[in-house]
Amino acid sequence: MQAEATLPPLRGRVQARAPLAPFTWFRVGGPAEWLVRPADLDDLLLLLRDLPDTVPLTVIGSASNLIVRDGGVRGVVLRLAGRAFGGIETEKDGLVAGAAALDATVAEHAAAASLGGVEFLSGIPGTVGGAIAMNAGAYGTEVKDILDWAEVATPKGLLRLSATEFGFAYRKAVLPSRGVVVRARFRAAPGDAAAIAARMAEIRAAREATQPVRSRTGGSTFKNPPGRKAWELVDAAGCRGLRRGAAQCSELHANFLLNTGGATAADIEGLGEEIRARVLAQSGVALEWEIKRIGEVAP
Structure with missing residues (x-):
């Protein structure tokens, strides 16, 4: 793919063969064919309007629940960042936040304005855009429960x-x-x-005590099956602490995978698939990935 032939004249930053691993919490994965960070909304709309349909488009945020495969990502990888997409405004009965704003920062702004009901966002390691795209939730509340509206840029x-x-x-x-x-x-x-403030402190303390938040991880690996807890199924299948290369199933929380240092994306994804197979054999439950996996497998 040639940039001159496929990308419009953008004012934002465009990088060819851009490393993606530094953006991900796992710190693994190959490069983006093109990494685009639009200057503002107009720049983004121009990109979406003029980018050929034949060019793959992948959107990433804080990449906290993402595995980028070792072969990298074809086409354009889009990342919103900066003031143009990260602003937060408080109102008397809510908040308006840009897609690049961190969920925890939104919760902090709400707390500073004595606004309640969004404390759960302090326990979600991601951005507003990603939280909406996956209906993120924690501690009994999901994004769908508090969302009024969202603006979505499209090719039209x-x-x-x-x-x-x-x-x-x-x-x-x-x-x-x-x-x-x-x-x-x-x-x-x-x-x-x-x-x-007390509720947010409680949520943060619970995360610190039960999740490997200071490790190279990707958050909850598998979705909870109806009426079940994924971590309990993983634990019952004997996978807590299981390793593949430098990838490990956390001993603190069995629904978290870790890069203990030097793991590849293939190590992490392969470990996840091994866990799924063991859980299926032990319980008959086919766990679904909650972590998003993108890109090409390395040859």
Whole structure:
């Protein structure tokens, strides 16, 4: 693919053969054929409008729940960043946040304004765009429960969609073709500042105590099957601490995979597939990946 032939004249940053591993929490994976970081919304809309349909388009955020395979990613990898996409504004009964804003930062802004109902976002390691795209949730609340609307850039222009138009399901949302979330409004309610701060502190303490948050990981690996807990199934199959190369199933939380140092994406994904096979053999349950896996397997 030739940039001159496929990419419009963008004002943002465009890199060929750009390393993606530094962006991911696992710190693994091959390069993007093209990594594009638009300057602003107009730049993004131009890209989406003029990018040929034949060029693959992949959107990444903080890459906290992502495995980039070792062979890299074909086409354009899009990453929103900076002030143009990361702003947060508080209102009397909610917040408007850019897609690049961190979920935890949104929760902090809400707490500073004595707005409650979004504390769970402090326990989600990702961005607003990713949280909407996968209906992220924790501690009994999901994005669908607090979303009023989200603006989505598409090849045909900017759309504002209500929460019901995303077809939310467990860890799933339906976006328009080649649509990119750029901004969203979350409902929140005036509350007691001390109680809101205490709830956020409780969530953070729980994460520190039960999850390997300081390790190279990708968050929850598998979706919880209906009425079951993925970590319990993984544990019952004897996979806690299981290794493949430098990849390991966490001994602290069995639904987390770790890069203990020097793992490849193939090590991590292969370990995940081995765990799925063991769980299926032990319990009859076919676990589904919650971590998104993109790109090509290395030859």
